[in-house]
Amino acid sequence: MQYRELGKTKENVSILGFGGMRLPTKGSNDNIDEIKANEILSYGITNGINIIDTAYPYHSAGIDGNGNSETFIGKFLKENNYRDDVLISTKSPSWLIEEKGDFEYYLDKQLKKLQTDSIDIYLLHALSEDDWNKIRKLRVxxxxxxxxxxxxxxxxxxxSHCEIDTFVNILDAYPKWEVVLTQMNYLDxxxxxxxxGLDQLKQLNIGSMIMEPLRGGRLVQNIPPEVQKIWDTAELKRTPVEWALEYLWNRDDVDCVLSGMNSLEQVKQNIQIASNVKEISQHDKELIRQVARTYRKLTGNECTSCGYCMPCPEGIDIVNCFKEYNIGKILNNPKGSALQYFTLIDDGSKADSCTNCRNCEFVCPQMLNIPEELKKVDEYFGREFNHF
Ligand code: SF4
Ligand code: SF4
Structure with missing residues (x-):
């Protein structure tokens, strides 16, 4: 495992951090499979990962709920006596803050869930311009x-998932910021x-943590033939995961990459890459740019399968609707994806059942207009395939 200094925190962090939003589950997102999660986290820590990132709502039953990720991680660290071996990063649910006392209310709850007296890295979660203005007035x-x-x-x-202007305003407002978590991968x-944003952080010596390094799996699953053709011309052949992670670790403005790993195989693979980061040649950097351009032309929408919009009150399976839509687009195979769409997603949970109630408005970190995107999914698969 390699380590880097996390900006002005001076903490020496593993370049691979364990993301706590996609732990193994049984049946539903709020039901963490503790045996499997124990196994993969223990493997990660004993093989050099020293930072775990979680948040108040991760692995909850509802959009704004109190999730089980923090509770599980607190229990795991306590039972295995690992608390002193890792940094805990978690987040204040800024969208739930209604009055000044709420900041402390949620923090105290989180300290209890995590079974600790102190949070190593506390982030204001997913700041949008509106949330930032609101919590500033509440004297955050x-x-x-x-x-x-x-x-x-x-x-x-x-x-943050905001645009650069808001990002810079937030940075300028407080000289004590030490760490920022942003979305980055070679498509973004x-x-x-x-x-x-990364350049700003480097100039201010603020530690950078990265989310969505694999773009919700899009950069490593269902590789389109057009993309594979480009990779085949590389000077140094890499797996799709190596391309995505080594792209980030070849940057000197990236300190720690969070990966929401949910199988032992993934943890082993990522640790292996993080232990031997290979330099990317100029020729291969140009290939990455070509691949990014190709993906941008092919893609349907920017959904990363984060699940923040679920559950939908009408029962729409938003994540899988978008997943099948994007796979169909990327592979230019609407019929193949339609087979999955019509057989795997229950009637009533497909895109055509969206009532446009707009309950999911403003929750998507990728700023997707979900009902509008669902209309496109419905049109894409259309009636012509509805015979599976
Ligand atoms: S707008 Fe559609 S997808 Fe969004 S919550 Fe309402 S029914 Fe569900
Ligand atoms: S639509 Fe947005 S909130 Fe829902 S899973 Fe996709 S990226 Fe996440």
């Missing part, structure tokens, strides 16, 4: 000052804050 920065003084929090930061250099 005073709250952070108090927590840093009392020791309840060691390092503060935020995570110019999406959300992208490389401009």
């Amino acid at each position: 920065l005073d709250f952070l000052d108090d927590c840093l003084s009392s020791g309840k929090i060691k390092h503060v930061g935020f995570s 250099e110019y999406y959300q804050t992208g490389i401009m």
